[in-house]
Amino acid sequence: MSVAEDYSYYTSPEQNGGIAMDLAVDGVTCGGCVARIENAVRSLPGVTEARLNFTNRRLHVAWRKEDLAPARIVSEIEALGYKGRPFRATAAEEAEAREVKNLLRCLGVAGFGAMNVMLLSVSVWSGNVTDITAETRDFFHWTSALISLPAAFYAGRPFFRSAFEALKARTTNMDVPISLGVILALGLSVYETAVHAEHAYFDSALMLLFFLLLGRVLDHAMRRRTRAVATNLAALKSDTAQRLKDGEIKEVPVAALRTGDHLLVRPGDRVPADGRVVAGRSEIDESIITGETAPRRVDAGASVYTGSLNYSGALRIEVTALGADTLIDEIERLLAKAAAGRSRIRALADKAAGYYAPVVHSAAALTAIGWLMAGSSLHYALVTAISVLIITCPCALALAIPAVQVVASGALFRSGIILNGADALERLAKVDTVVFDKTGTLTSPDLRVENTGAVDPALLRTGARLALSSRHPLARALAREAMTSAPFDGVVEESGRGIRVLIDGQEARLGSLEFCGLPTQSVSSDVSLLAFTHAARSAVFEIRQSLRPDAAETMNALRALGLSLHIMSGDRSLPVSRVAATLGIESWHAAMKPAEKIQAIEQLKAKGRRVLMVGDGVNDAPALAAADVSISPSSAADIAQAHADALFLGERLLPVVQALLTARRARHLMTENLWLAVIYNAVAVPIAVIGALTPFIAAIAMSASSLLVTLNAFRARGRGVT
Amino acid sequence: MSVLVYLVPMALGLGVAGLFAFLWALRSGQFDDPQGAAIRMLRDDDIQSASPGHMNG
Numbered sequence: 001m002s003v004a005e006d007y008s009y010y011t012s013p014e015q016n017g018g019i020a021m022d023l024a025v026d027g028v029t030c031g032g033c034v035a036r037i038e039n040a041v042r043s044l045p046g047v048t049e050a051r052l053n054f055t056n057r058r059l060h061v062a063w064r065k066e067d068l069a070p071a072r073i074v075s076e077i078e079a080l081g082y083k084g085r086p087f088r089a090t091a092a093e094e095a096e097a098r099e100v101k102n103l104l105r106c107l108g109v110a111g112f113g114a115m116n117v118m119l120l121s122v123s124v125w126s127g128n129v130t131d132i133t134a135e136t137r138d139f140f141h142w143t144s145a146l147i148s149l150p151a152a153f154y155a156g157r158p159f160f161r162s163a164f165e166a167l168k169a170r171t172t173n174m175d176v177p178i179s180l181g182v183i184l185a186l187g188l189s190v191y192e193t194a195v196h197a198e199h200a201y202f203d204s205a206l207m208l209l210f211f212l213l214l215g216r217v218l219d220h221a222m223r224r225r226t227r228a229v230a231t232n233l234a235a236l237k238s239d240t241a242q243r244l245k246d247g248e249i250k251e252v253p254v255a256a257l258r259t260g261d262h263l264l265v266r267p268g269d270r271v272p273a274d275g276r277v278v279a280g281r282s283e284i285d286e287s288i289i290t291g292e293t294a295p296r297r298v299d300a301g302a303s304v305y306t307g308s309l310n311y312s313g314a315l316r317i318e319v320t321a322l323g324a325d326t327l328i329d330e331i332e333r334l335l336a337k338a339a340a341g342r343s344r345i346r347a348l349a350d351k352a353a354g355y356y357a358p359v360v361h362s363a364a365a366l367t368a369i370g371w372l373m374a375g376s377s378l379h380y381a382l383v384t385a386i387s388v389l390i391i392t393c394p395c396a397l398a399l400a401i402p403a404v405q406v407v408a409s410g411a412l413f414r415s416g417i418i419l420n421g422a423d424a425l426e427r428l429a430k431v432d433t434v435v436f437d438k439t440g441t442l443t444s445p446d447l448r449v450e451n452t453g454a455v456d457p458a459l460l461r462t463g464a465r466l467a468l469s470s471r472h473p474l475a476r477a478l479a480r481e482a483m484t485s486a487p488f489d490g491v492v493e494e495s496g497r498g499i500r501v502l503i504d505g506q507e508a509r510l511g512s513l514e515f516c517g518l519p520t521q522s523v524s525s526d527v528s529l530l531a532f533t534h535a536a537r538s539a540v541f542e543i544r545q546s547l548r549p550d551a552a553e554t555m556n557a558l559r560a561l562g563l564s565l566h567i568m569s570g571d572r573s574l575p576v577s578r579v580a581a582t583l584g585i586e587s588w589h590a591a592m593k594p595a596e597k598i599q600a601i602e603q604l605k606a607k608g609r610r611v612l613m614v615g616d617g618v619n620d621a622p623a624l625a626a627a628d629v630s631i632s633p634s635s636a637a638d639i640a641q642a643h644a645d646a647l648f649l650g651e652r653l654l655p656v657v658q659a660l661l662t663a664r665r666a667r668h669l670m671t672e673n674l675w676l677a678v679i680y681n682a683v684a685v686p687i688a689v690i691g692a693l694t695p696f697i698a699a700i701a702m703s704a705s706s707l708l709v710t711l712n713a714f715r716a717r718g719r720g721v722t
Numbered sequence: 723m724s725v726l727v728y729l730v731p732m733a734l735g736l737g738v739a740g741l742f743a744f745l746w747a748l749r750s751g752q753f754d755d756p757q758g759a760a761i762r763m764l765r766d767d768d769i770q771s772a773s774p775g776h777m778n779g
Contacts, residue, residue: 031761054758104748112741116734136726143730 007070009256010086018048020062021070024232026083028057033082040076044068056228059084086253087235096224103220106155107213113151114206117144118699121203125696134196141193141200148186148202155209156182158216174353174398177360177389182208185390188383201390204698208395211706215399218406219422226409226418230647233634241272244316257319265315268471271308275317277301282313282496285473288637289618291439291570291592293526293545307618307637309473313496334594334622347423348670349401356397360681364388367689380691388688391698396680396705400673403713408666411717416649417659418634424645426670427629428663430610434558434656435601435627437615438569438579443545444651445616445635447477450527451542459539462503463532466491466510470499474530475510477543498531508534526575547579554653555583561660564609568597570619597623614656616640631656666716673709680705 011019028034034052037059041050046067052059061073070086077084120140127137156179163175182205189200240251242264249264254272257263262278265271271284283295286308295311298304304317368385372378405422412419419425436442452460464482467475469491491501498511509516509532516531518538523529530541548554558565567588569576576590589600601623604611613620613627616636624630625643632644641647648655684701687693747753 031764034758034761035765052758053755054761055755101748104753105745108741108744108748112737112744116737119733120730139726139730143734147734 006250006252006256007074007086009253010088011070014062016048017064018062019065020049020060021073021086022089023059023061023074023077023084023086024235025052025057025059025077026232026236028052028054028082036080037077037082040080041073044072044076047073056225057232058228083236085235087231088255090231093224093227093231096220096227100217100220100224103158103213103217106158107210107217109151110155110206110210110213113147113155114203114210116147117203117206120144121200121695121699124200125694128198137198138193138196141189141202144200144202145190145193148189148206152182152186152205152209155206155213159209159212172353172357174349174356177353177357177392178208178212178398181205181389181392184386188386188390192383199695201387201695201698204390204695204702207699207703211395211703212398215402215406215710219402222406222409222413223422226413226420229413229418230420230641233647233649234638234641237634242266242269259319259321261319263317263319265304265310265317266471267310267312267314268473268476269310271304271306271310271317273319274303274305274321275319276303278316278318280313280315282315283311285309285311287439287545287571288445288616291437291617291619293439293571293575305618311473334598348426348667348674352397352401352674360389360392363392363685363689370689371691384688384691387691387693387698388685391684391688391693391701392681395702396677396709397674399706399713400677400709401670403710404666404669404673404716407713407716408662412646412659412662415655415658417631417655418647418649420645420647424629425663425666427610427645428612428660429667431563431612431629431660433564433566433604433609434612434614435566435568435604435623436585437613437617437620437623438567438576439545439571440616440635441614441620441633442547442551442567442579442583442653444548445633446480446545447473447528447543448546449478449481449541449543450546452481455539455541456537459532459534459537462508462534463510463539463541466499466501466503466508466532469493469501470510474528474541474543475499478510478530478541503534506535508532513540524574526572526578544575547582548651548653550652550654552583554657555585557654557657558660561657563660566600566604568592568600568623570594570617594619594622598626601626612660631659662716669713669716673712676709676712677705680708 007021011021014020025037028037031054034054038050038052041047041059041061044063046064047061048064049062050059059077074084074086120143124132124137124140159175159178159182162173163179166173166176185201185205185208189202189205192200241254241257242249243252243257244262244264257273263272263275267282277298277300279300281297281299283297284304285293285295286305287293288307288309289305298315303320304315364385367388368381371381371384402422405425408425409419409422460481461483464478464480465484465486466488467478468482468485468487470476470479470493488501488503491499493499494511494515498509498515500507500509502508511531513520513529513531516533516538518531518533518540521529521540523542526544528543530543532539532541555565565585565587567576567580567585569588569590570592571590573590576588580586580588589596592600597620601611601613605628611627611629613624613630614632615624615630616633618637618639620632621637621639621643624632624640630644631646631648632640634641634647634649636644636647646659648659680701687697752759
């Protein structure tokens with residue numbers, strides 16, 4: 001049965017009358033891949049443009065509509081051995097892309113201004129100690145003003161806007177003192193120029209903007225990169241659904257489904273949307289919803305949920321809920337509550353900003369009052385007070401924390417951890433308790449054959465090769481043991497029972513024990529059996545969800561960090577207790593409902609614990625939102641991913657340790673950087689207060705302190721755990 | 723020092739030219755794929771197949 005795939009949902013019209021589509025491509029590792037994919041897609045009929053962005057692994061294709069169906073592009077990429085899936089960029093991602101471009105423009109303008117003004121300033125400084133005439137100095141100052149005022153006005157917009165928003169909301173943030181410092185420095189300089197004074201601070205204002213913008217560009221570029229990876233992951237994971245319409249089956253993206261559509265869910269498929277079974281009978285595995293590993297029997301009238309795995313028979317379902325309302329009511333209600341009640345730890349940067357502004361502003365005021373009382377002129381008192389504000393301009397302070405966040409999230413990104421927000425680092429650093437879900441988190445999301453060692457290797461190989469022909473999840477687990485990717489010819493499938501084929505003239509069967517003519521066995525409920533017979537020989541494979549390969553190692557590493565570990569699972573006692581015993585975790589709870597998970601986490605928090613929740617299921621989502629901080633594997637249900645602070649990629653669990661280590665180091669460096677900024681101010685402010693600050697000293701001090709905290713931030717990269 | 727009247731605007735003009743070059747590069751997408759640019763530079767398939775309509779960056 002060939003099924004037509006319909007990707008028209010993802011295409012968008014181009015200006016020249018053609019249409020275009022963006023695809024996330026997986027498996028692109030080198031320049032050769034880029035050329036192979038681009039050339040192959042370009043050679044398709046009607047394609048006018050194909051460009052693979054190697055930075056974010058996305059392919060942009062444009063073509064003449066009548067010449068080509070979008071599905072051809074997807075299958076062409078697949079034929080080359082890569083996986084490509086179309087996607088639609090989210091609004092948040094597009095906004096981030098615009099913001100990065102805007103910041104880069106501001107950075108360019110600030111850099112241009114700072115360099116040219118610095119050129120003029122150096123001349124003035126060296127002239128001031130030799131023989132510059134007052135006219136030449138005024139000319140240089142006015143030229144500086146001509147460059148600085150428009151450049152600072154343009155490049156400072158991101159700060160001015162944010163400061164204005166904060167003031168309007170009657171709060172304060174770091175951008176308020178920054179904006180104030182820049183505006184005062186420029187205002188003072190224009191005034192000083194007009195009265196033919198020796199000192200102007202145009203270069204300080206622009207250099208401040210340049211450094212701060214540099215930090216912000218890096219920050220946003222990092223965020224944009226992680227967001228792109230998250231979107232790609234979602235696109236590559238997004239399955240298609242088989243829609244039945246007018247007796248025809250069409251494969252459509254899940255995003256294009258509507259309520260009331262009838263879908264065909266074959267054995268081995270995941271249920272693409274919440275729905276009700278209209279026809280068919282099967283067993284489905286709902287472990288991603290409930291954590292329960294034993295399959296549930298369903299027939300006509302039963303409800304099925306997105307993400308469950310269909311085991312044995314084909315089902316026809318009617319879609320009842322989609323997208324945002326695809327959640328089970330109870331989970332939805334709990335989620336809203338948990339997310340609202342989440343105690344927000346106040347970010348370090350906000351705390352610093354809270355102390356900073358009042359201290360600095362009162363220091364400036366005291367300086368002015370002090371000089372007035374000492375009998376100096378109002379002009380001199382004001383100039384000195386403003387110079388205090390300029391020198392304390394939070395160059396170092398505003399970079400101290402973002403620089404560390406950028407470097408740390410970059411380091412995590414390279415080791416396969418994607419942070420949803422940089423503030424998660426600070427919360428991760430304080431964690432002292434880790435709560436794990438079992439199914440899909442401690443265990444790997446795929447099923448595995450447990451007793452491969454007990455089966456004759458030749459029989460295992462033959463059975464595994466036969467398993468290649470079945471879509472049943474148990475058979476797929478067995479197929480993973482196959483040494484070849486070539487299935488047998490002439491395999492016959494007996495629906496709901498198993499498959500058979502003739503090998504060397506003798507019949508081989510793979511399926512239930514009954515289908516293979518073997519006596520039934522009783523096993524514990526978390527093990528599934530798959531039987532194989534060939535000639536007179538037979539084997540029974542025991543299949544279950546096995547632990548992630550490095551689960552024990554990860555637990556030991558976490559214990560060594562002094563963390564207390566818990567398991568909270570929705571699965572039954574027996575499998576949970578076995579996993580807990582293997583990993584040496586004493587505190588475990590089984591058969592927990594989502595509400596009970598929240599309760600248990602709230603209890604831990606009430607005892608003063610900082611809780612990290614690691615989970616993947618729909619039933620974990622409320623707990624992920626309730627914990628202080630949360631991590632999900634990238635195989636997790638969408639709703640769990642949406643409420644996790646970080647995602648980790650791949651089969652291994654060790655990234656959780658890596659995330660904690662990096663976060664702790666990052667927090668340490670943030671504090672260190674804040675102290676560096678404090679020391680800088682402790683040295684620089686007295687110089688300004690006594691009125692000895694020249695623009696030359698200001699330039700040196702400000703750039704030196706910025707460089708120092710930035711260089712210190714690079715230590716957040718550290719060495720990874722392997 | 724009257725030479726400064728020419729030199730300073732000339733220096734500024736050069737700076738502005740650099741700024742506009744940067745803004746143009748930004749607008750035309752030169753910074754969209756920095757890692758890809760490093761790879762494309764080493765590709766030489768455009769030498770063999772200098773076919774028209776070859777959209778190579």
